[in-house]
Amino acid sequence: MNNHKDQLTQLAGQILEQSHVKPEYGVILGSGLGVLAESAENAVVIPYGEIPNFPTSTAPGHAGNLVVGTLGGKNVVMMQGRFHTYEGYSQQQVTLPIAVMKEMGVHTLIATCATGGLNYNFVPGDIMLIRDHINFTGSNPLIGTNDEEIGPRFPVMFDAYTPALRQVAHQVALQSGLRLHEGVYCGITGPVFFTPAELRMLMQWGCDSVGMSIVPEVIMAVHRGMKVLGLALISDMAIPDTGHHATGADVLRVVNESSSKFSQLLVATLKAL
Numbered sequence: 056m057n058n059h060k061d062q063l064t065q066l067a068g069q070i071l072e073q074s075h076v077k078p079e080y081g082v083i084l085g086s087g088l089g090v091l092a093e094s095a096e097n098a099v100v101i102p103y104g105e106i107p108n109f110p111t112s113t114a115p116g117h118a119g120n121l122v123v124g125t126l127g128g129k130n131v132v133m134m135q136g137r138f139h140t141y142e143g144y145s146q147q148q149v150t151l152p153i154a155v156m157k158e159m160g161v162h163t164l165i166a167t168c169a170t171g172g173l174n175y176n177f178v179p180g181d182i183m184l185i186r187d188h189i190n191f192t193g194s195n196p197l198i199g200t201n202d203e204e205i206g207p208r209f210p211v212m213f214d215a216y217t218p219a220l221r222q223v224a225h226q227v228a229l230q231s232g233l234r235l236h237e238g239v240y241c242g243i244t245g246p247v248f249f250t251p252a253e254l255r256m257l258m259q260w261g262c263d264s265v266g267m268s269i270v271p272e273v274i275m276a277v278h279r280g281m282k283v284l285g286l287a288l289i290s291d292m293a294i295p296d297t298g299h300h301a302t303g304a305d306v307l308r309v310v311n312e313s314s315s316k317f318s319q320l321l322v323a324t325l326k327a328l
Contacts, residue, residue, distance in 0.1 A: 060158075060205055066107065067158035070132075074099045074123035078132035080325065081156040081281075083272060085168035087310030088288070089118045089135040091126075091318045098124030100135075110148050112136040115307060121152070127325030132156055139267055141246035146196035150275035154205075157279040163220070163328070164276040165321065167286045169310050170266040171248070171293030171301075173258050174238060179292060179301075180313040182320060183236040184224050185216050185285030188270050189262060192244045196271045197278055206278035215277045220284040220328070227323045233316060238263025240287055242270030251295035258294075265293055284324070288317050 071077065075097045084091055092098070101121045103109045112119035120135040138149045153164065170183065177183070201208045221237070228235035241257050243249065245267035249257070257265055264287055276283050290309045291301030301309075 060202060063154050063158045066155050070101065070106065070121065070123065070155070071159055073101060076123060076125060076130040077160050078123055078130045078156070079160060079162055080129050080131045081153070081161040081164045082126070082131055082133040082321070083137050083164070083166045084133055084135055085137060085268060086114065086290070087169065087307050088167055088314055088317060090314055091321065092120070092122040092133045092135040095122055095124035095126045095131065095133065098122050109151065110138045110144050112138060113142050114139060115303060127322040129325050129328065131325070132159060132161060137268055137272070140192065140194070140244050141267060146192070146194050146271040147199070149271050150196040153272050153275040154279065157281060161281065163282040163284070164272070165284045165286065165325070166269050166272055167288070167317070167321065168266050168268045169290035169306055170240060170264040170287040171291050172264055172289040173254065173293055174236070174263040175294065177236060177263070177289045177292065179289055179309045181234060181236060181289040182317060183238050183264055183287045183289060184221055185240045185269070185287055186221065186237045187216065187239045188273065189239065189241045189260060190270045190274070192242050192270060196275050206280065210274070210278045212274070212277060215273055215283060216285050217282040220282055223327050224284060224286070224320070224324050227327050228320060231319060231323055233320055235320070236263070240269060240285065241265045243267055248300055249293065254293050254295040264289065286317070286321065288313055
């Protein structure tokens, strides 16, 4: 599907017809974090398979539903599981839901993910506020023709992660007694975890964490003029000198153990916005 405005409007209209609220905030719930969607009020759950042209979520820990309802006193549309290029999708397909969210009236995107820590100050279960990112995926969702009515040909990625929103998240974490780091996220395609040499390179680049999502979605959100808050759960440490790397199962276990703390921060931040 080409992300043409009339097609996006049609898709957004179909979703809004089924929902009770008109969302203003979009939330992407990453690996193992989809449980938060179950606490939404007045919720309408739409499986991705029922939405025309939507990909299917195949990654572990991703339920594969669009949930429209109220959370933290705000009208939200939540992705209960996302799409990744390692599943065989293009970055245009991966970011289609973000383009549709914008057409639904969403002005702010909260993107979450599980990520491997590259900072010696982190431990698994910590939360990192994304300050900036490095796109090391080798691609970009905006490649191709550009519709100037939708967004600029050359979006500026300075302050892609809205400083004012980061400030709110820091205040909320302080009030809630939650430790919140801030750092640079490196987006890779996957599905392999990186080699020690590759991880060492990312650390020298100034990356604090590494993961297989977030970056295409944030690029699309910035292109559409949306504000962005990025929250990454440190699901494992990817520091090469330890001589050990977590498995996919280890990652999901840590995410499940830490999801309540993560959900608490996300809901409290939504309330404070």
